[in-house]
Amino acid sequence: MPEISYREAVRDALSRAMREDDDVFVMGEDIAEMGGSMGVTQGMLDEFGPERVRNTPISEMAIVGAGIGAAMQGMRPVVEIMYEDFLTLSLEQIVNQAAKHRYMSGGQLKVPVTIRTQGGAGWSPGAQHAQQLEAWLVHIPGLKVVFASTPEDVRGLLWSAIYDDNPVVFFEHRTLYGIKGEVPEEIEPIELGKARIHRQGEDVTVVATGRLVHEALAAAQEAEAQGVSVEVFDPRTLQPLDERALIDSVKKTNRCVVAHEAVVRGGYGAEIAAVVQHGAFDWLDAPVERVGAKFVPLPFAPVMEEFVVPHAADVLEAIYRTVGRTA
Amino acid sequence: MPEISYREAVRDALSRAMREDDDVFVMGEDIAEMGGSMGVTQGMLDEFGPERVRNTPISEMAIVGAGIGAAMQGMRPVVEIMYEDFLTLSLEQIVNQAAKHRYMSGGQLKVPVTIRTQGGAGWSPGAQHAQQLEAWLVHIPGLKVVFASTPEDVRGLLWSAIYDDNPVVFFEHRTLYGIKGEVPEEIEPIELGKARIHRQGEDVTVVATGRLVHEALAAAQEAEAQGVSVEVFDPRTLQPLDERALIDSVKKTNRCVVAHEAVVRGGYGAEIAAVVQHGAFDWLDAPVERVGAKFVPLPFAPVMEEFVVPHAADVLEAIYRTVGRTA
Amino acid sequence: MAKVEKKGAASEPLLREFFREMLLIRRFEEKVEERFRAGELPGFLHVAIGQEAVAVGVCRALDDGDVIMSTHRAHGHTLAKGTHPNELMAELYGKLEGCSHGYGGSMHLYDVEKGMLGANAVVGGGLPQITGTALAFKFRGEPRVALAFFGDGATNIGTFHEALNLAQLWQVPAVFVCENNWYAESTPHAQHSPVRSMSDRAVAFGMKAIKVDGQDVEDVYANTQRALDHARGGNGPVFLDVETYRLTGHYVGDPQVYRPKDELRELRETQDPIDKLRERIGLGDDELEELDREITEIVDGSVEFAKAGTDPKPEDALKNVYA
Amino acid sequence: MAKVEKKGAASEPLLREFFREMLLIRRFEEKVEERFRAGELPGFLHVAIGQEAVAVGVCRALDDGDVIMSTHRAHGHTLAKGTHPNELMAELYGKLEGCSHGYGGSMHLYDVEKGMLGANAVVGGGLPQITGTALAFKFRGEPRVALAFFGDGATNIGTFHEALNLAQLWQVPAVFVCENNWYAESTPHAQHSPVRSMSDRAVAFGMKAIKVDGQDVEDVYANTQRALDHARGGNGPVFLDVETYRLTGHYVGDPQVYRPKDELRELRETQDPIDKLRERIGLGDDELEELDREITEIVDGSVEFAKAGTDPKPEDALKNVYA
Ligand SMILES: Cc1ncc(C[n+]2csc(CCOP(=O)(O)OP(=O)(O)O)c2C)c(N)n1
């Protein structure tokens, strides 16, 4: 099994799909010569040329819309929105158009477009380049939403997203691009809607997404040293959610923490908490604890940024709150 | 106490503020001669003239942005977004700009802009004219979010929104414009962040917003006939949330239903459920039940529309689920 | 509707066909107004009375493989692109037999087989998708054109700017048909656009613009052909600046308080595209009456068809969300 | 920076002041590059080397009450509008003494007292706010102008179109300064804009456009004065089409793989605005050296000031969210 980075894994999924299938192409700002602001598409221009690795003007609305139009003709465009914060400029097309054409047409159309984007704190990007907005998209019927945390997952899920006949919003986390992991020689598509349990445990289920999966794993290790056995559950696909696996996990552990980098209020963790308290009410020994960013825009100064977003220590504290309750 | 409609109540708050204060003005599409697509600003052009009742082109982004710019100069603009679905066109300005200028400037700026909008099902507007997107805005630090359900509340809250020094997104529900209610002769500002208990009860707290407040009240009446005593709790301000009043209510009733017209998945109800299960864990005799629209875009055909959005009967069922559990 | 000989001016028989189609649209729209007032039609309805020459002149110039997207005011475009009045009316009644199977309604008409990729209730919403559709045609080397209808009011929305800019930059085979009827809802042109000539908008993209008299179906037809040839020939997109008139309210039921008293009457007298075409082809009273009878039958038939149609089951609402 | 006599060409002493300010910006930016490479500066940094004449020529033409908003590339504008280098540098270091008190960083510079209403890290983000700011000035009858800086790449975003359209429609006292440096990040002009002359963009709004040589501070200064007079006089907004060059990477650290090999060297030789102005005012080597020493001291001082500044406490992050 080769070891590749999360960045390379994304690139690999895109490149393999483009090699096999003329209908797949990528477009986005500065993705050609420059290889994207995060270097994800580096080298792809040379292999596929400027038509299929399509540099675009700064027109978030139109490039998503163009992707939708091409998708309705049966192509499988992958549109990159450079920073998740700029989703705010293209939501009309994602939410009112891509998500609804199939429905409004009574089933006549399909919109197999994938919208990749990335975000997150780290390196002080400031308040307009770091939001985590995945919760918004989960609220929209007609969309699928993915947030992958490892090289293997990001590759297998991106492949499935490209070949899904529905619009998929695909979140990546900036700080994960450099992490490495083993992947199978050939791409193994990962079904959208299937969660991954990174680590089995008995005392508490930590539901985590994106960067927080890694923080949760670190917290789990520390907790274990203290005799607390932690299950780390990564939904990977936020919509559709693998509810059954989630509830099963919590029924086993009787406690749940949910952790993401987005602010707690109105975040995806609220949905998880709502689902868990409903589906495992009689099994819960403690309230679901939510871990996320503090309710402020992301500040610039590193010392404040560090304080605002959650880390392993925050997950650990939440774990202890749940187990401490009944201990 | 005069009786006025919800529509008149909105108009009254706007007009009184504009009479008293040159810094207040309204702008939006078709709000002048036509009086707005819902007739809210009817007659205001005659009283205040076209500068202060400012008809705008179809430029949702720019009119919100212009409101922000004027607000930063100390004016108190009220911008109307004709349908809540079109918030998707102006979110960049609301979320990245209005919500963050104060923070990013380290406190140098204030942005006292109010963004009014309306939405909701009823009369088959179809999938692009009926979404309920309040949950999105609640997720954004720096914004306040209001959703009023009665003439008295909408008037008092709008007044407070206009005079709040922060950006406020103010949701109205289309089907409420015609409802009537008594209001004080003079405007009594209602503090943002203070919930209203419409009806005291002992057995279950129904947290409801917008149209669903009225459905909840209807359901409560029916439930009472069956011997179930329902408290109807309207947060009114979704952000900041009156958490204390909410938790107190649930601690009293030991059960909670949350109801809104937005789809359940990722809705505001998720946040309420998460807060309640956390704050009243040991008091809850049943899981928090969520009532909302089914997870589909709004269909056109009335029979399907009716099926998709929640009504009193759905609230009632949820109430029975909670009390039935321990009965 | 069947394709006919193309290029150059429209022949007399062709103009008679145009007349028939325009009259059909007019009678259809009048029926919609009537049925709405009778309380039979749910939803928000916008008729295109006065703009029939645009729908027919444009759509008749299209090839079968060409596709369109439209706006909230799409009945005429949809009929002209070939959807049967029965299916359109059934949609307005929310029936499974409707062209969107009852899921869409007046503002969300689709007939994908006929090349109608969607009416759009968000102003400007379809424009970038037309750019993308045309891009797909270009990718695949298909000699097809994607065409968007939109109004003067839509030229104020950022989406318009981005979509046309991208289309020109990428030289895709698209045609952008601006139906300038001088109003955006209640807002007169001068209150929403700082430029009077919509062609000025195209200068920002260096896009070829053609001015068209939207009340003259021949002019619309001929210029659309020019535009299509240009786009299909790989010369990039075209902006059709069509001046026309809305001879009724913005929506069905609109009291039009914002409109100068005599404007509507005067426009109806001088700018009715159907009157103009009738004069041009010299249609006699008898001929007109007969045609009208025939069309009225079709339109009445569409109402019967619609009313006899199948209501969706409530649970049908759960279908068609995901593919 | 103090206000001087206005209207008409810049006097010799004034040009010397301009030179000094431009050199200060240059040295400041070079110091930023250096400190970034030394690993001292967090965040994303974009310097404006090559574009100093625009910042100085524009800002020196402004009245004290006039306000600006800028972009991700805002150091020069901020200094030229009067923020002390110490406060700017302290901001880049994330200190409480910074012009945004450490909450903003390089892409979010504010100095409200000085009339700097914010750099914006969202392309086009500030533009409608400038329209709204100018609207407020108009409402209140204040003879003030609101001015926006933005790049050629920003003319592709819908926000640009809507904001300028609205400004022209409402005839507000705004000036829109397009710094066309021929790149949007790595994307050359021809890959992002279908029109070469940015002035064409203004035609879509019927807005007065003025072409400006951005490497010539006199030209910038004089034309900004014209634009301000026009806007302040109630004649509506102006589009300043400034052609300039980015003599460095998009961001600090950019390897510029997308740029033709010799382009940068050639531009540096022929298009440096500081060299040009030096020639124009005939500044001798000694004079330059002395000036440079003085400025280097200021810039070095700003680094010292910044490093000696106060780090926010972690919990300070919870402040300033709501008023
Ligand atoms: C983005 C958006 N904003 C506002 C509306 C409400 N609205 C519907 S039609 C319309 C006017 C459209 O004017 P125009 O583009 O000229 O088309 P016309 O109605 O004249 O055919 C408006 C404002 C909308 N549907 N979408």
Ligand SMILES: Cc1ncc(C[n+]2csc(CCOP(=O)(O)OP(=O)(O)O)c2C)c(N)n1
């Ligand atoms: C809406 C948005 N999209 C993308 C970006 C990423 N980005 C930052 S600067 C830039 C290029 C801007 O080009 P231009 O407007 O010409 O300004 P310049 O950098 O040349 O000064 C891009 C694409 C952004 N900040 N905002």
Ligand SMILES: [Mg+2]
């Ligand atoms: Mg119009």
Ligand SMILES: [Mg+2]
């Ligand atoms: Mg540039």
